[in-house]
Ligand SMILES: Nc1ncnc2c1ncn2[C@@H]1O[C@H](COP(=O)(O)OP(=O)(O)O)[C@@H](O)[C@H]1O
């Protein structure tokens with residue numbers, strides 16, 4: 368059951384998008400998120416939507432996977448839609464009881480839902496097409512200038528990649544402990560929320576104990592392999608910006624210019 | 635200080651005690667003296683808590699002696715400036731394969747050691763490919779380690795060590811969590827590294843069978859080395875071994891029992907074939 372989690376999952380592939388340098392993808396994702404908040408009306412949203420459709424098509428990630436990833440935030444989307452629908456002032460279209468739906472409300476709700484869904488799809492696409500290691504490597508490289516200000520950039524990226532490395536191990540372990548507790552009559556599925564939360568306690572205690580033991584052993588193993596922080600460390604895989612990265616970044620500049628222009632014109 | 639250069643590890647009067655939660659000192663190593671020849675295959679047997687892991691952790695400066703000295707290729711492990719070089723020369727493989735992997739791609743994990751040493755990226759690539767071929771895991775280089783079997787994971791851990799080009803590998807019960815097939819994979823891999831590359835091997839185990847092919851066998855008890863010699867010599871002392879709480883190989887046990895019944899068979903016949911032909915020789 369826990370194995371179904373797809374959040375932050377990577378789907379290996381060999382497309383144009385998969386082959387891009389992680390830094391390019393990080394920059395483009397960040398830019399795309401910022402532009403989503405710059406966008407004003409149908410035209411600027413339309414431009415960003417066209418860009419999203421383009422990268423989904425090129426990345427060959429199936430639409431179903433992207434839509435499945437949105438399930439957990441469905442409630443948030445519905446709630447946002449309702450709030451926008453009922454609380455935007457404008458010309459009344461329909462009204463019943465104390466509720467009033469305005470023309471502006473319909474438009475706002477629609478654009479808000481589109482914005483959230485595009486935001487989620489865009490960020491998921493980053494993790495779907497970039498391996499965790501590339502992602503942390505890219506992040507470390509991008510944040511490298513911050514090392515001058517003594518920011519623990521290497522440590523953070525190392526922590527992130529180790530966390531990602533241990534997620535499957537800990538999920539597997541949780542499954543195992545759960546089965547063991549179930550075999551002894553523990554019940555995780557029925558009862559009130561409080562009862563279910565209580566049932567989780569005997570699950571969390573052994574999980575934490577084992578996680579600390581693992582951390583201890585891992586630290587010794589890393590030291591045994593000559594780990595001594597980021598100083599003087601090299602990387603087997605060098606990140607290189609290739610022509611297609613420059614091309615993509617140029618596209619990014621056009622996209623930004625286009626969206627800002629449309630937004631300024633109020634379109 | 636006289637150091638014999640053919641000794642990759644030299645331990646003199648080593649003592650070490652852990653501080654327990656009650657604040658008492660629990661002696662884990664008690665005046666150990668030991669020299670390990672470069673290129674040899676040394677097995678270490680002993681009960682839980684006999685000090686095997688503590689001894690192993692002194693061989694690459696994870697633990698530092700409280701009393702006595704440990705030298706690795708002539709370098710004193712208590713010299714802070716030499717720690718990285720000592721750990722490069724003496725690699726260590728641990729019991730739980732999951733808790734020694736740092737990356738979620740096989741080749742990235744193998745590259746971890748050489749990356750820490752600051753080696754040139756192209757050279758790392760070469761070493762990683764080389765190391766993975768040597769342990770027979772090259773085809774799995776882009777796989778995720780958590781989907782592999784225990785034996786495969788341990789072979790990747792070994793590859794991660796040999797990519798640092800060490801002179802010695804210390805393995806602390808590397809087969810304890812593996813099924814028989816995984817055990818066989820790991821043991822034959824380290825024998826091959828010892829034979830073909832001349833890498834010194836220190837294998838800590840409590841599977842008797844895995845010690846038979848070693849050049850030398852040490853038996854530990856209560857922080858001391860109580861037996862030291864060729865495996866067939868050590869196993870001859872069946873009674874003493876049993877006192878230490880250790881079993882002997884099935885073959886030795888069989889011959890021992892037969893000898894108790896009045897036969898006169900050689901106790902040093904360790905492998906099944908040797909044992910069978912010895913019995914055959916007596917019977918015919
Ligand atoms: N971290 C520790 N803290 C306190 N005592 C320890 C610690 N690790 C080991 N010991 C004790 O030291 C002794 C030797 O342990 P160890 O070297 O792990 O033995 P082995 O590997 O042969 O099982 C044991 O009595 C054990 O209880």
Ligand SMILES: [Mg+2]
Nearest residue numbers: 686687806807
């Ligand atoms: Mg041990």
